Amino acid sequence: MKIAAITTVRNDEMFLEKWVRYYGDQLGVKNLYVFMDGHDQAVPKAAEGVNSLYLPHIPLKRVPAMRRRAQVMSYLARGLFKYFDAVIVTDVDEFLVVDPQLNTSLAEYLSQSKSRSSLSGLGLDVGQHINLEEPLDVSRPFLD
Secondary structure, three states, X not given: OOEEEEEEEOOOOHHHHHHHHHHHHHHOHHHEEEEEEOOOOOOOHHHOOOEXXXXXXXXXXXXXXXXXXXXXXXXXXXXXXXXXXXXXEOOOOOOOOOOHHHOOOHHHHHHHOOOOXXXXXXXXXXXXXXXXXXXXXXXOOOOO
């Protein structure tokens, strides 16, 4: 099964580096697509070898910007379905993780799925309690 992953990013290297490493290990770097939100930024070093394209940055308030982004990503994913069997669309700070008790990779899980339309993950926001936790070491896994 051929699987692509796509995301958008604006002025963020930390999460992009994690996103590229995680999904690149899962699916292969050549199957990743990063859409840069604005021509006023360079493709970060973390995205070298990834398919990178620029979208024009049009400042909007938060909710309209999120709606536009979701719609554009949906259109882009729809186009990639002409080349891939499955397309994962996430924000740059979102990571789909298969239940470890299933003992399978993300690609294997998607390949074995009986659904041929769409799957959704359970979303959990993980944050740092800056008053109780040490400063974030971005070189270490987030849940380390």
